[in-house]
Amino acid sequence: AQSVTQLGSHVSVSEGALVLLRCNYSSSVPPYLFWYVQYPNQGLQLLLKYTSAATLVKGINGFEAEFKKSETSFHLTKPSAHMSDAAEYFCAVSERGGYSSASKIIFGSGTRLSIRP
Amino acid sequence: EPEVTQTPSHQVTQMGQEVILRCVPISNHLYFYWYRQILGQKVEFLVSFYNNEISEKSEIFDDQFSVERPDGSNFTLKIRSTKLEDSAMYFCASRNGQNQPQHFGDGTRLSIL
Numbered sequence A: 001a002q003s004v005t006q007l008g009s010h011v012s013v014s015e016g017a018l019v020l021l022r023c024n025y026s027s028s029v030p031p032y033l034f035w036y037v038q039y040p041n042q043g044l045q046l047l048l049k050y051t052s053a054a055t056l057v058k059g060i061n062g063f064e065a066e067f068k069k070s071e072t073s074f075h076l077t078k079p080s081a082h083m084s085d086a087a088e089y090f091c092a093v094s095e096r097g098g099y100s101s102a103s104k105i106i107f108g109s110g111t112r113l114s115i116r117p
Numbered sequence B: 001e002p003e004v005t006q007t008p009s010h011q012v013t014q015m016g017q018e019v020i021l022r023c024v025p026i027s028n029h030l031y032f033y034w035y036r037q038i039l040g041q042k043v044e045f046l047v048s049f050y051n052n053e054i055s056e057k058s059e060i061f062d063d064q065f066s067v068e069r070p071d072g073s074n075f076t077l078k079i080r081s082t083k084l085e086d087s088a089m090y091f092c093a094s095r096n097g098q099n100q101p102q103h104f105g106d107g108t109r110l111s112i113l
Helices: none
Strands: A003-007 A010-014 A019-026 A031-038 A044-050 A056-058 A064-068 A073-078 A087-095 A105-107 A111-116 B005-007 B010-013 B019-024 B031-037 B044-050 B053-057 B065-068 B075-079 B088-095 B108-112
Touching: A003 A087, A003 A105, A010 A019, A019 A031, A019 A087, A019 A111, A031 A064, A031 A073, A044 A056, A044 A064, A044 A073, A073 A087, A105 B031, A105 B044, B005 B088, B010 B019, B019 B031, B019 B088, B019 B108, B044 B065, B044 B075, B075 B088
Parallel strands: A010 A111, B010 B108
Antiparallel strands: A003 A019, A019 A073, A031 A044, A031 A087, A056 A064, A064 A073, A087 A105, A087 A111, B005 B019, B019 B075, B031 B044, B031 B088, B044 B053, B065 B075, B088 B108
């Protein structure tokens, strides 16, 4: 069974500071990993995905994440936080499968990112 | 960029009534999903649909729930007799191939009174 653990339900950083949102996964098979962002009263937007190519994945809005198999981690980072980054961030895992596999996504419990002026 | 669209954005229904949530997936996508997010909680998988049949369903997806792709473009979620605990945001998602991510709609907020 797959699972995702996000450390810290709420992270607060100052504008311009480094953003680090932690995610650890558990999977018995090679996983696909994702970060989604949810702005207030909106849907889920894909930030970035890891599907077995480069272990350092660059996403939208200056975010990136590094897949570390030895640590079973997929932490999300951004060098300099902006006020518009305030949102809920979800780490997620999906099973790789054959072409007919439905591959549901398992979401973490989310981390709310607040940006201090 | 193509989007997954969901209607309505907000649905208010009396407990015990049937409700149908509608989704139009991206046109060339093959896999379809429903998820729900109870207020303040994480997003939970409900059901996946491929090749005109359910591929997988969670324990949440009991006999009160059903899905249908009636016309090749819409993908619907029906709740037969709604309960208070069905109040949540329901997200539809679709994806194309094996290595492709799921694209989510903006959700339908379902409020059961």
